[in-house]
Amino acid sequence: MSADLQSYNRQLAQSKQKLVLSIVLLLISSLGALFIGRYPVAGFASPQLLLSDPLYAQVVLHIRLPRVVLAVVGGAALAAAGYVFQMLFANPLVEPGFLGVSQGAAFGAASAMVFFGSSAALIQVFAAVGGLVALFLSYLIARLLRFGGSILRLVLAGIAVGAFFSALLSLVKLAADPHGSLQEITFWMMGGLYNSNWSMAVWVVPIIGVSLTLLLLFRWRINILSLSAKSAHAVGLAVGVQKGLLLLCATTATTAIISVAGLLGWVGLIIPHLGRKLYGSDARYSLGGSALLGALFLLLCDTAGRTLLSSEIPLGVITSLCGAALFVVILSQKEKEREFEHSL
Amino acid sequence: MKQRRMQSLFCIAVVLLGTFSVFASGAPESSLHGTQAIDALGRTVELPDKPSVIAVVGKAALIPSDALFMFPIAQEAEVYLSTTDQGLGDFFPLLKPSITGDKRLAQQASAEEILALKPDLILMKSSNYQQLGKQLEQFNLPLFVMDLESSEAWKEEILQLGKLLDDTATAQNVVAELQRREDAIATQIATIDPNQKPTVVYAQATSQEGTLSLSVSPNGWIQQSLVEKAGAIPIWVDQSITAPSWRTISFEQLAAWKPDVLVLISYRQDAKQLVERFHASLQWQFLGTKVFASAADVVNYAQADSRWILALQHLAKTLYPDLFATVSMAEEVRSFYRTIYNVEDTDVLNLLVDSYIQSVN
Amino acid sequence: MNTAFEITNLSYRYPGSLSNVLDKVSFSTPDSGATALLGPNGSGKTTLLELLLRFKTPFEGAITLFGKKSQEYSKKSFAQLVSLVPQLEVSRFSFSVLEQVLFGRTPYIDALATPSQEDVEIAWLALKRTNIEHLAQRRVAALSAGEQQLALLARSLAQQPRILLLDEPTSSLDPANVALVLSLLKELKQEGMGLIFSTHDPSLAAELADRAVMLKKGELLFHGEIQMAMEDKLLSHLYATKMRTYTIEGRIVVVRS
Numbered sequence: 001m002s003a004d005l006q007s008y009n010r011q012l013a014q015s016k017q018k019l020v021l022s023i024v025l026l027l028i029s030s031l032g033a034l035f036i037g038r039y040p041v042a043g044f045a046s047p048q049l050l051l052s053d054p055l056y057a058q059v060v061l062h063i064r065l066p067r068v069v070l071a072v073v074g075g076a077a078l079a080a081a082g083y084v085f086q087m088l089f090a091n092p093l094v095e096p097g098f099l100g101v102s103q104g105a106a107f108g109a110a111s112a113m114v115f116f117g118s119s120a121a122l123i124q125v126f127a128a129v130g131g132l133v134a135l136f137l138s139y140l141i142a143r144l145l146r147f148g149g150s151i152l153r154l155v156l157a158g159i160a161v162g163a164f165f166s167a168l169l170s171l172v173k174l175a176a177d178p179h180g181s182l183q184e185i186t187f188w189m190m191g192g193l194y195n196s197n198w199s200m201a202v203w204v205v206p207i208i209g210v211s212l213t214l215l216l217l218f219r220w221r222i223n224i225l226s227l228s229a230k231s232a233h234a235v236g237l238a239v240g241v242q243k244g245l246l247l248l249c250a251t252t253a254t255t256a257i258i259s260v261a262g263l264l265g266w267v268g269l270i271i272p273h274l275g276r277k278l279y280g281s282d283a284r285y286s287l288g289g290s291a292l293l294g295a296l297f298l299l300l301c302d303t304a305g306r307t308l309l310s311s312e313i314p315l316g317v318i319t320s321l322c323g324a325a326l327f328v329v330i331l332s333q334k335e336k337e338r339e340f341e342h343s344l
Numbered sequence: 345m346k347q348r349r350m351q352s353l354f355c356i357a358v359v360l361l362g363t364f365s366v367f368a369s370g371a372p373e374s375s376l377h378g379t380q381a382i383d384a385l386g387r388t389v390e391l392p393d394k395p396s397v398i399a400v401v402g403k404a405a406l407i408p409s410d411a412l413f414m415f416p417i418a419q420e421a422e423v424y425l426s427t428t429d430q431g432l433g434d435f436f437p438l439l440k441p442s443i444t445g446d447k448r449l450a451q452q453a454s455a456e457e458i459l460a461l462k463p464d465l466i467l468m469k470s471s472n473y474q475q476l477g478k479q480l481e482q483f484n485l486p487l488f489v490m491d492l493e494s495s496e497a498w499k500e501e502i503l504q505l506g507k508l509l510d511d512t513a514t515a516q517n518v519v520a521e522l523q524r525r526e527d528a529i530a531t532q533i534a535t536i537d538p539n540q541k542p543t544v545v546y547a548q549a550t551s552q553e554g555t556l557s558l559s560v561s562p563n564g565w566i567q568q569s570l571v572e573k574a575g576a577i578p579i580w581v582d583q584s585i586t587a588p589s590w591r592t593i594s595f596e597q598l599a600a601w602k603p604d605v606l607v608l609i610s611y612r613q614d615a616k617q618l619v620e621r622f623h624a625s626l627q628w629q630f631l632g633t634k635v636f637a638s639a640a641d642v643v644n645y646a647q648a649d650s651r652w653i654l655a656l657q658h659l660a661k662t663l664y665p666d667l668f669a670t671v672s673m674a675e676e677v678r679s680f681y682r683t684i685y686n687v688e689d690t691d692v693l694n695l696l697v698d699s700y701i702q703s704v705n
Numbered sequence: 706m707n708t709a710f711e712i713t714n715l716s717y718r719y720p721g722s723l724s725n726v727l728d729k730v731s732f733s734t735p736d737s738g739a740t741a742l743l744g745p746n747g748s749g750k751t752t753l754l755e756l757l758l759r760f761k762t763p764f765e766g767a768i769t770l771f772g773k774k775s776q777e778y779s780k781k782s783f784a785q786l787v788s789l790v791p792q793l794e795v796s797r798f799s800f801s802v803l804e805q806v807l808f809g810r811t812p813y814i815d816a817l818a819t820p821s822q823e824d825v826e827i828a829w830l831a832l833k834r835t836n837i838e839h840l841a842q843r844r845v846a847a848l849s850a851g852e853q854q855l856a857l858l859a860r861s862l863a864q865q866p867r868i869l870l871l872d873e874p875t876s877s878l879d880p881a882n883v884a885l886v887l888s889l890l891k892e893l894k895q896e897g898m899g900l901i902f903s904t905h906d907p908s909l910a911a912e913l914a915d916r917a918v919m920l921k922k923g924e925l926l927f928h929g930e931i932q933m934a935m936e937d938k939l940l941s942h943l944y945a946t947k948m949r950t951y952t953i954e955g956r957i958v959v960v961r962s
Contacts (some may be wrong), residue, residue: 004841005829008803039458055459055483062482063455066912090797174589193477194454217817223804224811233760233813235864236784284819311452337933 015285018278022292026072029296033068034060034304042307059294064129067196070204071302072295073256074193077208079294080215081250082268083275083287087226088243089154090249095268096131096254099154100161102263104134105255107165110172110185120203127259131251137161191262191316193302200260211253212291218246222283262318266323267294273330290335297322369409381508384470384491384501391508392484395464399424401480402472403451405422406435406643408490410650411502412467413439414518414684415509424461426451429612435642438692439685455479459555465508494566495573498522519602521683521693525572525653525676525679534669542604542663543579544571546638546646549608549618550591556621557597558608559590566648567609579603602633609638609646616703629702636662641699654680676699707734708770709868709899715766719892725764725923726752732918732928736771736867738889739900741931742908744920745944750903751792753920756846756902758789770868784812788866790858792873795846796827802848802856803841805830809863831862837896845881850877858886869893871902887913907948911935911957919943935959 037042039059049056082095096102108130112123141157175184215222224232225243232239258264275290298315301322305313378392397534398421400409403425412418419440426449428434436443449458456477463485468477470491473596482486488508490501490669506515546567547558559582561567570579579601585591598606608615615637622635638646638655645655657676677700679689681702687696710733713952717727717800724937727749734740755761757768759775768775769778770786778786781876788809797807809831812822820828832838835855840848847857854877875883890913894900904910910917910931919926921943934940935957940948949962 001593004838005802005825007767008825008841010601040455041460058483059456059459063479087798092797147956195479211704220814220819221816222810223800227796227808228791230755230758230760230789230791231794231808234784234789234791234861235809236756236780237811238780276798281800283803299404306456308554310454311450312454 010279012285015279015282015289019289019292021108021284022289022296026292026299028091028297030068030072033071033299034064036303036307037064038307038310042310044310044327046127061277062197066198066201067193067302067306068116068299069195069201070257070260071191071299073208074261075206075271075294075296075298076212077253077257077270077294078264078267078298079275080287080291081254081296082245083261083272083283083290084215084250085220085281086272087222088247090226090228091154092273093269094154095266096135096251097263098162099158100134100165101131101251101254102258102265103140103165103169105131105161106189106263107169107172108255109259110169110176116174120200123205123259124203128252131255131258132248134161134165135247135251137164153172177269189262191264191319192305192307192312192314193261194223194312194314197258204256204260207256208253211249211256214249215246215253216288216291218242219250219283220245222287223260226283262300262316264298264319266319266327267298269329270323270326274326301331327344345663375547376476379508381488381504383489383504384497385473385489387487387489389508391465391486391510391684393464394510397422397463397488398465398467399449399458399461399463400425401449401453401458402465402468402476404428404469404471405451407492407647408467409436411490411492411498414502414512414650415506415511416686417509417511418456423447424448424452424463426448428444438695439640439687444520454680457603459483464601466635474512483531484690489684495522495526495652496570496648496649498652518684519532521691522653525657529573531654532664533573533660535667536575536664540644543577543601544574544607544659544663545598545601545603546578546607546609547570548578549615549700551618552615556625556690557592560591560626561590563588566652567646570646570652571661573656576605576659576663598633604634606633607638607646607659607662609644611644611647612664614703615640615644616705635705639673640703641696650684651680654700673704708733709771709830710901711736711767711769711772712757712887713767713769715753715756715768716764717749717756717761718764720735727756727920728923729766730920731766731922732925732926734868734901734916736824736899737783737894737897739894739902739913740916741914741934742901742903742918743905743907743910743918743943744903747922748920750920751872754789754872754901754903755869759771759783759935760789767879778798781812784864784866786866787868788861788864789870789923790854790861790872790874793850793853793857793877797846799844799846801842802837802845802859803832805845805856806859806863809860810862827865828859828863833864836858838896845861851879851882854878855882855886857888862923866898868901870901871900873904874902875904875906885921899956907935907940907959908957911959932957 037059040049040053045056050060066204070230085094085096085099086092106129108126108128108201111124112126138154138157138213141160142153145153145156147156168314176185219241221237224235224237225239225246228274229239254268272290275286275293278293279286279289298319301318302315305315305318376389380388380390384388395417398418399413400412400423401425406428409425412423413436423440424447425436425443425595429451458480462656466480466487468489468494470489473489477487479490488505490505492498492501502518503512508514537646545560547560549556549558563581563585565587566587568578568581580593581691608618610618619635619637629649638644639658643649643651645651645658654677656672658673659673661673674697677697681693687693712733713731715730716725718725730753741873742753744750752761755958758765770778781879781907806828807820807824810820810828814820814824829838832841837852837855837859840852840856845853848856854874875886878886890900902913914931916929917931918928919934919939926943927939933952937949940959947962948959951958951960
């Protein structure tokens, strides 16, 4: 085996190690986050308090633990979905939010809340349907457009579809009871895990778990599907079917977390870039790596949002601030430092 | 090697979760002493002991806070109130000077933040129940939800609150006083010929970028019942519109109604200024409608608040000055705060009465 | 020599269109040896290659491969038989050359599996064959056009097909790389691989191909031995401009006159 081949294998081994380290880091952070909050004081309170203060144990178990679980699972879902969208559309500048998926899911969930009562299951289903319909529409409209390259067409179509569903959402808000569901919707649109509880987690965790597992199982093929349709076909893939299935999984994972945590933008756009930088371009490692990074990121943002001030800073606000800043940083990098090429 | 590491991590996680669940069994059962009452959502709330820390949390906290302060316990206990964003003044420091700064909670305060205060009793407006309420319920703390959206609700819920606070005497006094004032008006109104009743539009006025816009409240809200009890016809009520929110009305609509009287409400600024703007604006002038400012002191009266009775009294007197010639609103305001809120401090009383007078003159 | 592809009456038109881009084309290709697709721009060469690859579906006509109908092969088995070296296309993501070549191993990797060490070694051999193993860890996007084309060729070699389709394989190469690719393709031909390549350079066809297929505006102008194709009048008709063939040091060279 030649020297270069050895160095390739070494690189793969390094990526594996990074993944293991990331898992450990995530577990430790999750554990730590359980003991940070506003009770009994703002900040960290020792686990020893669990023995003397039963209220503390309840706070940890009923308020913090479901939040930590949802933040981790939700962050992984958003990042992995963003990663898959970027690969499948061969476009490093998309995320489900850009293609109207978030707005479609928002409209679906809001409709469920206002017109059909707030059963958690129903909201999930409506959100998923809304997201999928929006995705489908974006794809169709992009094919209709005769302006710009393929990336630009997608982004433009996504803007149109997103705006459409935002308008529909506003209509739903008009019909909502200001003392009931309207407040629910408004809070939820700002994006936050404020309302996390176990009855939500029970639905969200399995759905995201299954979707992410499927995506990870297909990680090699995701690489291939980022090539041109002709090349992917040439190595024997049923391109349309495979892309459809993977987009379905990615969208379901996204809508699952959106339906409980509202609109959380930018995570799906930025984290995959960091993931590819850290773990390489090969989806065999960077898909899982991005999911772990996303989980860590959302956990940090959520813990900060519920600890820094006496009232919650909406999670969507924090992710947008961090995300937008990172976005500018990434785009101002020199071309050879970046991990993707431009050409709109 | 990696597998074994994963296994041991897993075991640690299981042990930790097991330890938590030991403590998740919940707070001790309530004692047999103590009080019990039914709140606005029909929940049975038990209070084991006299509360020494009371928190009124969430949005729209003004209204349950007003209810709480009718009872002497509000002065005795340590009280935390959410801030209100109605901007005519802050009522509570007038009653209890120690309520400032750190005793005011943010409207969005999280459950943890509230728990850190270690309250014995939590009050909230019903609109907060779905989210904050359900979260707090998990901790088996006495949580009393109040609605208080109509004059009937005020009387019933005050009685229940009195039961909870082990002070039914105060509750009954308050209800009796409210009833007395209501009856006094009703007897006079009964003498009016129904065909002579004036039409009234009770509208919220907001001024944005120089334009004045009006909106009316939904059917069944307290503004409608105020107008009816004051012996007038609430002409804006439209049975076919069921949207549960304030709706904007255009000049054309107002002209079509051609009400005899238009009363302007504002929750955040001085309504008199808006009345002047109204008079100054050419469009509205052509209506020939009489326009009044809705009464207020540090809080506007025309809402589902304890002061609704003052709004009623003021409106009745404005519509029928002859029938209520002997009634002095200044005195009514003064006696309201004295009897219902036990305010003895003459400076405070004068402040409130003067604010009222300014709002309508 | 056996027949690889047998094309009968093949026509293609774009969905919704009323005219054929490829019209009733019939010919066959041998299972070893090289066939050149010649024709001016827009004559349908790329479309024909895409039809052979099953990337497009014929409007009418039939394609058989090794005696079996082309559609009857599973995706996996077809990809193990036929590979396409496309015209220059680069991924937007920074895959390395080795990773790119490894993609060619996909037909031998199960749906949920990932490449094995053996796959990596085969990819590595493909890199060596195309003389670009020194570029293994470089980003594809940072290479020159010629190096990128070689990487695409290496990818197809890693796929270990019996038939190699090439879409204008030397168009973006400098003379040195053209020579390299040509000698590699000749070796492959001798090792028994069937080649079908499109080109707009008849001299290249003369040098590499045994047979020629000429397309003009979607119609078959000629198919047969390469020597018969290298004829002044035929070439002039094909390209609608005066062409002349010369024999220099035993090689046929075609130029505009």
